[in-house]
Amino acid sequence: MKKTIFYLLLILNLLLPLTIISNTLDGDLGWHLRFGQKLHTGNFPYLDTYTYSKHGNPWTNHEWGGDWLFWLIYSNLGYFGLVIITSLAITLAFLIIGQTFFHKITSIFLTISLVCQWTITHILVARLAMFTALFAALIIYLLERSKNNDKFLYIIAPVLYLWSVLHGSWILGFIIINIYLVTAVTNKVIPIKYQFWLKEKSWTNNFIYKIIFIQLLASGLIIINPYGIKIWQEIIGYFGQNYYKAHITEWVPSYTFPIFWKILILQTIALVFVIYGFSKKQINLTHLLLFIAFYYVAITYKRQGLLIGLLSAPVLYGTIDNASKIFNAKNRFQNNLNKKIIYFFLIITLIILSLNYLLKIHYSPDIWADKIVAKNNSFPYEAVTWLKTNTKSNLKIFNEFSWGGYLNWTVPYDLVYFDGRGAATWRYDNRRTLLEHYFEILDKSEGLKEIENDGADLVFLRRANFIPLAKPDVVNNWFFGDSYLKNYIEKNQLEKNLDESKNWQKIYTDKQANIWQNLNRAPK
Numbered sequence: 001m002k003k004t005i006f007y008l009l010l011i012l013n014l015l016l017p018l019t020i021i022s023n024t025l026d027g028d029l030g031w032h033l034r035f036g037q038k039l040h041t042g043n044f045p046y047l048d049t050y051t052y053s054k055h056g057n058p059w060t061n062h063e064w065g066g067d068w069l070f071w072l073i074y075s076n077l078g079y080f081g082l083v084i085i086t087s088l089a090i091t092l093a094f095l096i097i098g099q100t101f102f103h104k105i106t107s108i109f110l111t112i113s114l115v116c117q118w119t120i121t122h123i124l125v126a127r128l129a130m131f132t133a134l135f136a137a138l139i140i141y142l143l144e145r146s147k148n149n150d151k152f153l154y155i156i157a158p159v160l161y162l163w164s165v166l167h168g169s170w171i172l173g174f175i176i177i178n179i180y181l182v183t184a185v186t187n188k189v190i191p192i193k194y195q196f197w198l199k200e201k202s203w204t205n206n207f208i209y210k211i212i213f214i215q216l217l218a219s220g221l222i223i224i225n226p227y228g229i230k231i232w233q234e235i236i237g238y239f240g241q242n243y244y245k246a247h248i249t250e251w252v253p254s255y256t257f258p259i260f261w262k263i264l265i266l267q268t269i270a271l272v273f274v275i276y277g278f279s280k281k282q283i284n285l286t287h288l289l290l291f292i293a294f295y296y297v298a299i300t301y302k303r304q305g306l307l308i309g310l311l312s313a314p315v316l317y318g319t320i321d322n323a324s325k326i327f328n329a330k331n332r333f334q335n336n337l338n339k340k341i342i343y344f345f346l347i348i349t350l351i352i353l354s355l356n357y358l359l360k361i362h363y364s365p366d367i368w369a370d371k372i373v374a375k376n377n378s379f380p381y382e383a384v385t386w387l388k389t390n391t392k393s394n395l396k397i398f399n400e401f402s403w404g405g406y407l408n409w410t411v412p413y414d415l416v417y418f419d420g421r422g423a424a425t426w427r428y429d430n431r432r433t434l435l436e437h438y439f440e441i442l443d444k445s446e447g448l449k450e451i452e453n454d455g456a457d458l459v460f461l462r463r464a465n466f467i468p469l470a471k472p473d474v475v476n477n478w479f480f481g482d483s484y485l486k487n488y489i490e491k492n493q494l495e496k497n498l499d500e501s502k503n504w505q506k507i508y509t510d511k512q513a514n515i516w517q518n519l520n521r522a523p524k
Helices: 002-022 029-040 064-077 079-101 107-119 128-146 150-166 168-189 192-197 205-222 230-240 261-279 285-300 302-326 329-336 339-360 371-376 381-390 401-410 434-443 447-453 474-480 483-489 493-500
Strands: 396-399 458-462 504-509 513-518
Touching: 002 079, 002 107, 002 339, 029 064, 029 401, 064 079, 064 128, 064 150, 079 107, 079 128, 079 302, 107 261, 107 302, 128 150, 128 168, 128 302, 150 168, 150 205, 168 205, 168 230, 168 285, 205 230, 261 285, 261 302, 285 302, 371 381, 381 401, 381 458, 381 504, 381 513, 396 401, 401 458, 434 447, 434 493, 447 493, 458 493, 493 504
Parallel strands: 396 458
Antiparallel strands: 458 513, 504 513
16 A cells, blocks of 8 residues: 555656646747757757847857757657656656655655645746756755765766756756855865864865866866857856846746745745754755755745755655654554555545546647637737738737747747847847837837837737736735736836827737737738
8 A cells, every 4th residue: 555655646746747737838938949940950040030129130049959859849749748848857856856865755755745846836837947956956966976976976067068958047057066065165174173063074175176177077068059158158147137037027036926925835944944954963054055045046036936846845854754753653653543544545535636637637739729728828819810810921020028939939920029038138238138128118108119110010919907817816915915906907108109109000909919000011
């Protein structure tokens, strides 16, 4: 019965992300697939061909290899192939982090892993960022194993290189390594009488030099890509740009609307246990700093809840395992409860949960023609369907920014103004990013004039009063009330100008979107 419970929990650890991801769609997937498709033909797309604002300009895709991988999977297995591989990445990340800190994966750990995944369901989607948790877990695993066998160190450089090929979050790998390096050096320089507080294994100087060498080697390997050193410049550029961090939902702080409170509660409980464990010399300085670093980035950026959910699993499992030893819970259970009855009902419960997730998995033969998924993820399916039927191709469309990637795929012969590729690093001029200027066009009176000067044929915007979010839960209602509506219920200045202009005509409207046509460029 124990094995049955274990395997059911293992299956659930895959079914949960599989169910969530199969019902989601990331708008940026459109340009990812287009890039991968083009790369697959052997013609590497160095220049932008998706927008009219940057058309013909070079750009650096820090996910170039991942886009190729996604295209290969999508073209052979469809969207559900992407759902499977990203779900596996999440599940494997939790299994690896559990194996890293404990001798084996147990049913209790799988239960905690399942709870941690449940708290981060708002992050789960078929996108390359899901590999971040997997590679972070791998780097931590290799560093922990290298304490006893430094041969594991030599695997780190190729792992970092593979990470850099797939996704731009590889810089996190260097951060993790240097947290280990800092504590190793600290352990060397701190007086012996204080070293017991660190609870660290003393690393030799040779070992520290190897870690530095491995990082230099990985840094050099990462330059081996179609862009060369520009990959480094692109990723470092993210640290210097703050505008997008205040305007792109996944990059805003976790305490802003909407609050995803489940992971906030979980990570805070785990933080308390980490600090307590360090004070009792059960957790070393490396693990303390590692958790605090992940905790900080998760509070600062919503999207990093995935990482803190990952690290919270071993913390909570270790706490429960220690508590059970202290209170001798296992023996009490054996002496006072009928195990067979408990196991029977537990198995029935797990089977019901598994069936529940299986029934909710969404198998979509063509995700772009899937009205249900598009609607549930706030994409303008009906408006795009009308657009493809009632307009010519090769149009310039000033678009709702969050729909840029969706339009990249669904109307590939048209050019949008902007999409998610340039949210952080694309510049309009020396003073502003293109994202900042995009919002200026929406909010300032001269925005429509610029759109006309650019020769845009259509303006495709979210309709005022359409709220691209699920109805707030009790917690968010309590914190924010109706204040979250203020950004959605009022028309922006551009929409007001469009309605008043004689040069533009609204040619389509529904509950979600409005489309205006430039009469000066309309076919006669």
